[in-house]
Amino acid sequence: MGLSPFRRTGFLAQESASKSNGSRARHSSLKNRSVILGLLAAIFLFAVGCSKDGQSTWEAFGPVAQKQLDLFNVLLWVMVAVFFLVEGVLVYAIIRYRARPGQPKPPQIHGNTTLEITLTIIPTILVLGLGIWSVFALFELQDPPKGGPDELLVNVTGHQWWFEFEYPDAGNGKHIITANELRIPVDRPIRLNLESDDVIHSFWVPKLAGKLDMVPTRTNKMWFQADSDKINEELPVTLFGACAELCGLGHALMRFRVTVMDQADFDSWAAAYGPPPTNTDRAKAGQQLFAANCTLCHTIDGPDDPALSASRLTGFLTGGDITPVPAPNLTDLRTRQTLAAGLMDLSETNLRAWLHDPEEIKEGNYMSARAVLYQNGTVSLTNEEVDALVGYLLDLR
Ligand code: CUA
Helix, strand or coil, X not given: CCCCCCXXXXXXXXXXXXXXXXXXXXXXXXXXXHHHHHHHHHHHHHHHHHCCCCCCCCCCCCHHHHHHHHHHHHHHHHHHHHXXXXXXXXXXXXXXXXXXXXXXXXXXXXXXXXHHHHHHHHHHXXXXXXXXXXXXXXXXXXXXXXXXXXXXXXXXXXXXXXXEEEECCCCCCCCEEEECEEEEECCCCEEEEEEECCCCEEEEECCCEEEEEECECCCEEEEECCCHHHCCCCCCEEXXXXXXXXCCCCHHHCEEEEEEECHHHHHHHHHHCCCCCCCCHHHHHHHHHHHHHCCCCCCCCCCCCHHHHHHHHHHHHHCCCCCCCCCCCCCCHHHCCEECCCCEECCHHHHHHHHHCHHHHCCCCHHHHHCHHHCCCCCCCCHHHHHHHHHHHHCCC
């Protein structure tokens, strides 16, 4: 039987040997191939795990992720030790005491009390110890430590298929609603209230904390913090997050970013949050187009009016073909890195492509499905009009 998985041993054997030989060879070739595929998959998974910017839980950037990683490491290595100990004894016994030809029947015994008590006590101590420690860690991670820096509250809402971030007070009473890019000051606990407007999503920033479900009609709470002494890079640093619960067609396209900034940078972003400037001609033209076509779903001049948000949600949940839907707040779009829930970099070219045919970029999105502009599948605007909208959304001067 060939060791090389891609030599078609099964096929060759069939021609030269009997039927049963052929099927044995085919079986072996299949087995070899499975082994090679398994190895390739393992190498691939290992390589993915090594990616530097990936969503890795092995690189904790804050106290919550660190505690969870410590817990995981101890549980893992204790279990690895137990596994090798038990399997080692088992394999030893199988080989050492295997049946040999002509051997008489071994003496039959009915247990060993000392051994049985020992083998009950050791696992009990292990399981209780790890269990109690895990439960205490859970309680400890419930709230940020008392007496630390001020918390920053962020309400996060999951939507099909993007994330909404609301800061009731980002500093000096500033109310901010943004989407898909969470900005947080370094070394401050961030308190998160997680909700959902439609189906169950799951909020996950692997380098900051474990995942937590976002469930309609209830608020799940968590917190995390990014520590400057754990981040060996110049700030701002961008971390990756994703939805970790299958939530429909766009689930895999529901990404977000967390940018860790100095408090001063965060403050200037918060202070600048507000209606976009309309200094260029195309921005002025775009402003009118936006008002006429986009404001049913999108807000661009500050936080969304709660009454408007509620009516959009009602429209969406009860709606027919064309209704308003909860849509990303675009007020600070020009300061973001990405478009379409982290799918592509923010640039004029990409924004133009997105406005022309969102479905091509993000299948199942509600903009092309519900907005009046997209009734026929493609946008009913001229290239100049799309360009004006791009100008209104991105022009700075
Ligand atoms: Cu939202 Cu998966």
